[in-house]
Every structure is written in structure tokens, then in C-alpha cells.
Amino acid sequence: MKKIKIGLVGVGSVAHWGHIPAYQNDPRAEITAICDINEERLKTTAEELNVKEVYTDFNEMMAKSDCDAISVATWNNSHKDATIAGLKAGKAVLCEKPMAMNAQEAEEMLKVSRETGSLLMIGFCSRFGDDAMRLKSFIEDGSLGDIYYVKAGYLRRRGNPKGWFADKARSGGGALIDIGVHALDRSWWLMGKPKPVSVMGFAWNNFGDYKTKGEVYSSDLLDEKSAFDTDDMAVALIRFEGDKALFLEASWAQNIKEGLGYQEVYGNKGGAKLYPLELYTDIDYNQVNIQVPTSQVILHNAEIKHFLDCVEKGEETIAPGEDGVTIMKILDAIYESSRTKKEVFIK
Known part of the structure; x- marks a missing residue:
């Protein structure tokens, strides 16, 4: 071969x-x-x-x-x-x-x-998890109905990768563009890739080169130079055509008990979450929760x-590249909204 x-x-x-x-x-x-x-x-x-x-x-x-x-x-x-x-x-x-x-x-x-x-x-490797793929299939076959709201986030208590990640000239941004992009992309993909309309966003750089012991993330041991001029936390509310919305949050540093990643999806027939994959619906007027078995996949x-x-x-x-362009437009709008303290409309 x-x-x-x-x-x-x-x-x-x-x-x-x-x-x-x-x-x-x-x-x-x-x-x-x-x-x-x-x-x-x-x-x-x-x-x-x-x-x-x-x-x-x-x-x-x-x-x-x-x-x-x-x-x-x-x-x-x-x-x-x-x-x-x-x-x-x-x-x-x-x-x-x-x-x-x-x-x-x-x-x-x-x-x-x-x-x-x-x-x-x-x-966009987070699309390739077995749990995400299975949830996507449930959404596409109509099991959850119309998906109108999604919440997602990746939060670290102390997890700035430092190096080039924390140097805006090389990275373009911080926690939002690094790990937040995974939550953003997977959410948008699960929603069926609706057209984004506007964004209200906030981005903070509050921790810088913290000395807290505990979580250790390193971008590259051969490059430890950091400007620490990127966001270490960001949140956004993104509005899409069809009265759909996404709440997104990401942090490298935040005063929480422990780091977490979450994905929640809300439809008019049912809801779902990842980690693990669970579905929430009604059957014969009874509330039913279903845990779906999934396989471990190296993304x-x-x-x-x-x-x-x-x-x-x-x-x-x-x-495809088209999806990458849309995600970059949303990321740009979040940063612009944070800078201007205004809602930013996406063309």
C-alpha cells in the first residue's frame, strides 16, 4: 500500500x-x-x-x-x-x-x-469524541427537538500554559482562543452551525504570572518567555439566527474549587449534557433521565x-475552513465587545 x-x-x-x-x-x-x-x-x-x-x-x-x-x-x-x-x-x-x-x-x-x-x-478535535458524535446524532434525528440554548465552558483554577500562549503577539489571545475555542466550536457544531448575529463579551487579565502552586501547564519547556498580556478568563453570550443563544466561558485562572469542562444542550423536546453523556426528556408525561454509554476516544x-x-x-x-472562519469571527467579536463594552454585531 x-x-x-x-x-x-x-x-x-x-x-x-x-x-x-x-x-x-x-x-x-x-x-x-x-x-x-x-x-x-x-x-x-x-x-x-x-x-x-x-x-x-x-x-x-x-x-x-x-x-x-x-x-x-x-x-x-x-x-x-x-x-x-x-x-x-x-x-x-x-x-x-x-x-x-x-x-x-x-x-x-x-x-x-x-x-x-x-x-x-x-x-477542531473536540468534535471527534464519541460522546460528542453520539449527541450530534441524537440532535440530528430530532430526539431533542429544536436546540435553542447551549452552555459550555472550560475552566482551570490555575492553568496558564505560559510560553508563547501568554504572548499576544504570537497567540492572538489567551484562554478564550486557546481552550474556549473548543467549547465554542463544539457548541456551535452541535447547534447545527446557525449564523451568528451578535456578541456580548468580557475578557479579563487579572492573574498574570501567578506563583500559585498546584496545576502546572507548560506550552513548551524550550520556550518559557511570556508577556502575560492575554486574557486569563473570558465569558460571552452569543446570539444566533432563529432565536438561539450560547453562553460560553473559559479560564486559565479563576478562583474556583477545581477545574472543570462542561457542555449542556437545551431543546424543546429534550436536553443533554456531556461528561458523561446524558439525555433528559419526558416519556408518557414522566421525566426520564438516560445515561448513554460511550467509548473513550483519543481525539x-x-x-x-x-x-x-x-x-x-x-x-x-x-x-472545513469555512467553519474556521465563522469561529474566528465570533472570537474577534468577543474580544471587540470586551474592548468597547458594547454588543458587537457580526457580518
């Missing part, structure tokens, strides 16, 4: 615990080229993977490598340029979330994907299996 040749642009933390093991887990894939600006990390990774094609410039990689597809797992401020370089070189591209630094960059990426016909998939494995299916079989991705 001919292998799908994979190039990795960025071999930092998310590549090592997400993308690399996922490609290694799929017999169809072979990592043949890697690129990173950190030469020490590049050399170590090349030795670990026994990869001969090594680059410090993704433009050179796109010009010389015969890889079929690439994962872009760089700092957020490189997503646009690396993705566009790959698309123009005829590579299928899986770009990590968030799609870009802002909606304008995301729209440029989508434009090139359409012009070249090259696949552009966004790394990046499932995501990259789907990406490889799209590359190999020409399947349509469930996480």
Missing part, C-alpha cells in the same frame, strides 16, 4: 502529544518531513522519528518536499502563512485551532484553499484518521 507522506510544520508540544502519535497510529501515514524554527528541537525530533527531510523554513519545505499532506502545529501567528504555503504547493492541510490570529487571516486562508482546490481542514487519533480519509478517499471534511 502506498503511504500518505506527511510533513509536520511545527514539532513542539501539540505535535508531540497529538499529531505525531496519531500519524504513527495509522498505517496509511508516514512522516517524511519536519520543520521547526528551533534547531535543537528539530534535530532531536528528526532522530526520534528517523526523518531525513529537515527544514527550518516552511517555504523551503513546500518547495522541496514531496509530502502529500501537512499538519500546521506552530504558534498561532504562523498558521496563516504556513497553511497558505502548503495549499499553494498542492498539499492537503490540517491546521491546528485556532485557525488564525483573526478572521481576516482566516478568510485569506480559505480563499487560497478555494483557488487551489487543496483540502483545508481545521483542528487527535480520531481527527487525523478523518483527515487521512479525506486525503485518501476524497471525503468531505466535517471541519
Whole structure:
């Protein structure tokens, strides 16, 4: 069987615990080229993977490598340029979330994907959990009726990844754009991807370089420089066409008992939550709660299996560039609403 040749642009933390093991887990894939600006990390990774094609410039990689597809797992401020370089070189591209630094960059990426016909998939891995997939199927078959309200959040008591994550010039934002994007995207996807209308948002930077002992998150041990100029908490109320609404919250630092993630969905026939997946409805005028069995899924494995299916079989991705653009528009609006202290309307 001919292998799908994979190039990795960025071999930092998310590549090592997400993308690399996922490609290694799929017999169809072979990592043949890697690129990173950190030469020490590049050399170590090349030795670990026994990869001969090594680059410090993704433009050179796109010009010389015969890889079929690439994962872009760089700092957020490189997503646009690396993705566009790959698309123009005829590579299928899986770009990590968030799609870009802002909606304008995301729209440029989508434009090139359409012009070249090259696949552009966004790394919305939380869509690929078995619990999320099963809930999506219940919603689509009408079991919950019309979904009119969703609540979701990812909250850490102390969990700033530091490094480039806490440097706005490289990340574009903080907790909202890092972990809040997962809750936002999965919620919007479960709702059926309604058109966003407006946002009221709040973002705070109250904790900075805290010294609290306890939770430890590290973006990359080789890069511990942080400006701490990003949000460490954000909340938003997002209004969609059809009188639908989403309440979203995300934090790297908040004075709560313990960190948590939650997802709640409300329909006019039934409701549901994740972690674990439960359904709430009425049967013969009786209130009924149903716990649905689900399988444990490694999200990046499932995501990259789907990406490889799209590359190999020409399947349509469930996480296209168009979705990434909409999510970036919502994120931009939340930050703008927080800055202006006004409701922001989305075009």
C-alpha cells in the first residue's frame, strides 16, 4: 500500500502529544518531513522519528518536499502563512485551532484553499469524541427537538500554559482562543452551525504570572518567555439566527474549587449534557433521565484518521475552513465587545 507522506510544520508540544502519535497510529501515514524554527528541537525530533527531510523554513519545505499532506502545529501567528504555503504547493492541510490570529487571516486562508482546490481542514478535535458524535446524532434525528440554548465552558483554577500562549503577539489571545475555542466550536457544531448575529463579551487579565502552586501547564519547556498580556478568563453570550443563544466561558485562572469542562444542550423536546453523556426528556408525561454509554476516544487519533480519509478517499471534511472562519469571527467579536463594552454585531 502506498503511504500518505506527511510533513509536520511545527514539532513542539501539540505535535508531540497529538499529531505525531496519531500519524504513527495509522498505517496509511508516514512522516517524511519536519520543520521547526528551533534547531535543537528539530534535530532531536528528526532522530526520534528517523526523518531525513529537515527544514527550518516552511517555504523551503513546500518547495522541496514531496509530502502529500501537512499538519500546521506552530504558534498561532504562523498558521496563516504556513497553511497558505502548503495549499499553494498542492498539499492537503490540517491546521491546528485556532485557525488564525483573526478572521481576516482566516478568510485569506480559505480563499487560497478555494483557488487551489487543496483540502483545508481545521483542528477542531473536540468534535471527534464519541460522546460528542453520539449527541450530534441524537440532535440530528430530532430526539431533542429544536436546540435553542447551549452552555459550555472550560475552566482551570490555575492553568496558564505560559510560553508563547501568554504572548499576544504570537497567540492572538489567551484562554478564550486557546481552550474556549473548543467549547465554542463544539457548541456551535452541535447547534447545527446557525449564523451568528451578535456578541456580548468580557475578557479579563487579572492573574498574570501567578506563583500559585498546584496545576502546572507548560506550552513548551524550550520556550518559557511570556508577556502575560492575554486574557486569563473570558465569558460571552452569543446570539444566533432563529432565536438561539450560547453562553460560553473559559479560564486559565479563576478562583474556583477545581477545574472543570462542561457542555449542556437545551431543546424543546429534550436536553443533554456531556461528561458523561446524558439525555433528559419526558416519556408518557414522566421525566426520564438516560445515561448513554460511550467509548473513550483519543481525539487527535480520531481527527487525523478523518483527515487521512479525506486525503485518501476524497471525503468531505466535517471541519472545513469555512467553519474556521465563522469561529474566528465570533472570537474577534468577543474580544471587540470586551474592548468597547458594547454588543458587537457580526457580518
